[in-house]
Amino acid sequence: MGSVTIPVSDRPFVSIVVPTLNEEHYIEACLNSLVGQWPEGSYEILIMDGGSTDRTKQIVSSFCEHYPAVVLQVNPRRIQSSAMNLAAQLASQQATVLVRADAHALYPPDFVARCVAALVANNATSVVVPMHTRARPGAVLQTSIAAAQSSRLGNGGAAHRFSANSGFVEHGHHAVFDRAFFCSIGGYDESFSHNEDAELDVRAIEAGGRIWMCAEAPVTYYPRDRLGRLARQYFRHGAGRARTLRKHRLKPKPRQMIPVVALAGCAAGVITAPFVPTLALFALLYPATCLSWGVHGAINRRDPRMLAGGLALMTMHLSWATGFLAASARPVPGLVATALGSFWRANAAIAAEPR
Numbered sequence: 001m002g003s004v005t006i007p008v009s010d011r012p013f014v015s016i017v018v019p020t021l022n023e024e025h026y027i028e029a030c031l032n033s034l035v036g037q038w039p040e041g042s043y044e045i046l047i048m049d050g051g052s053t054d055r056t057k058q059i060v061s062s063f064c065e066h067y068p069a070v071v072l073q074v075n076p077r078r079i080q081s082s083a084m085n086l087a088a089q090l091a092s093q094q095a096t097v098l099v100r101a102d103a104h105a106l107y108p109p110d111f112v113a114r115c116v117a118a119l120v121a122n123n124a125t126s127v128v129v130p131m132h133t134r135a136r137p138g139a140v141l142q143t144s145i146a147a148a149q150s151s152r153l154g155n156g157g158a159a160h161r162f163s164a165n166s167g168f169v170e171h172g173h174h175a176v177f178d179r180a181f182f183c184s185i186g187g188y189d190e191s192f193s194h195n196e197d198a199e200l201d202v203r204a205i206e207a208g209g210r211i212w213m214c215a216e217a218p219v220t221y222y223p224r225d226r227l228g229r230l231a232r233q234y235f236r237h238g239a240g241r242a243r244t245l246r247k248h249r250l251k252p253k254p255r256q257m258i259p260v261v262a263l264a265g266c267a268a269g270v271i272t273a274p275f276v277p278t279l280a281l282f283a284l285l286y287p288a289t290c291l292s293w294g295v296h297g298a299i300n301r302r303d304p305r306m307l308a309g310g311l312a313l314m315t316m317h318l319s320w321a322t323g324f325l326a327a328s329a330r331p332v333p334g335l336v337a338t339a340l341g342s343f344w345r346a347n348a349a350i351a352a353e354p355r
Contacts, residue, residue: 010120013094014043014112015179016101019075019083021050023103024059025136026222030103031063031070037112044095045070046087050078081188081196088183098177105131106220114217115176118166124212125181125204128172130164131221141312142225143305144294148312149223153293156255166215171201173219181209189247194233195240202248227311231319238323246328256324262286263321290314 016034020027027047034045047060049072063070073090075083084100091098097116101107108114115127133149135142148154164172174197185207188196201211224230238259245252269283287310294310297303 011039011042012096012116012120013092014038014097014099014116015087015091015095016043016045016099016112017048017084017087017091018045018101018103019048019050019080020052020056020060020103021078022052022054022056024052024055026105027056027103028059029106030101031060033107033109034101034112035063035067035070037107037109040069043069043112044092046091047072048075048083048087049073050075050083077190079190079193081192082190085187085190088179088187091179096179098179098182100174100177102219102221104222106222108217108219111175111217111219115214118212118214118217119176119178122168122212123210124168125178125209126174126201127176127212127214128169129175129214130218131173132218133221133223136222136225139225140305141227141308142223143303144297144308145223145225145227145230145312147297147306148309148316151293151309151313153290153313154316156258164213164215166213169211169213170205171198172211172213173197174200175214175217175219181207185209192240192243194236195244198241199244199247202244202250227315230312231315234316234319235323235326238320238325239327240323241320242324242327259317259321260324263318263325266318287314290317 016038018027018030018034023030031045031047037043045067047070049057049060051074057072060070060072064072073087075086077083077086080102084098088098097119099112099115111129115129118124119127133146135146181204185200185203188200190196192199201209204211224233241252241256244250265286266283269280273280273283290313291310293313294307297306297309
């Protein structure tokens with residue numbers, strides 16, 4: 001990719017926001033890929049730390065000593081949505097552009113320049129980018145998890161995870177925001193720990209926002225490196241997706257229901273196994289497909305680490321589906337109180353009627 005040059009007269013002040021929480025294995029490489037991407041004196045990097053207990057803050061403090069543009073801030077609410085909202089308030093008054101840079105990622109040298117140029121050139125309110133999943137060198141299980149997340153079975157063909165073309169879209173991996181517009185719609189909903197990006201995009205479009213996919217600035221993302229952590233992450237992703245759908249009264253996309261169908265099929269197979277063994281055999285089709293994908297990957301790539309890919313797929317699908325169903329089954333906040341209030345008002349009105 002060629003370099004991108006933005007005329008000095010059109011160059012905005014940029015605040016790069018990096019939410020962190022125990023990112024000692026990733027934060028140094030992340031910051032090295034971001035420092036110097038924008039002209040000195042025209043940018044800042046705000047590290048919004050949610051209370052890290054590992055070496056994250058020490059590593060960041062070292063950067064602060066060498067790079068005045070890097071500033072360590074405290075994010076009391078810990079989660080990414082609150083980190084971005086707080087940063088939007090704390091950022092330099094000169095800043096008109098916010099860049100969201102997740103710590104579990106690496107950024108190409110012209111990432112900021114390309115995204116800011118796309119924001120300005122297309123009169124967009126935000127820019128999203130493709131996300132390519134990779135493993136750290138020597139990370140055995142993370143290699144199979146990365147392969148699973150990069151596959152159609154793992155991501156359902158989501159444009160920002162699989163392939164992308166530049167143009168206006170409804171959703172993608174968040175990269176750059178027009179600060180004024182971001183604040184005008186209230187920023188992220190801080191009740192969301194996951195799927196806050198998709199929820200924001202719904203509100204952005206409703207408010208007349210324009211989301212541009214910048215396919216020329218892909219991000220390298222490092223996934224979780226253990227199945228337990230992967231399961232917790234995807235459970236929360238599924239729950240967040242369900243909450244977004246319920247909040248905005250949206251229908252799920254067919255590909256989002258495939259994990260739910262897989263979970264239901266597996267559960268039905270286990271329940272019916274003692275009574276109708278032949279039906280239980282159909283439930284084996286799903287795990288067999290996932291495990292076969294892992295075996296095929298190991299043979300095709302000549303990499304035995306891929307054998308765990310099937311387990312990663314099942315962990316992602318079933319955890320996401322469980323979170324989705326759990327959140328879908330919860331009462332809508334305020335619904336019970338509203339119902340009781342309506343019941344009380346109706347009875348009060350009846351009692352007040354002349355007898």
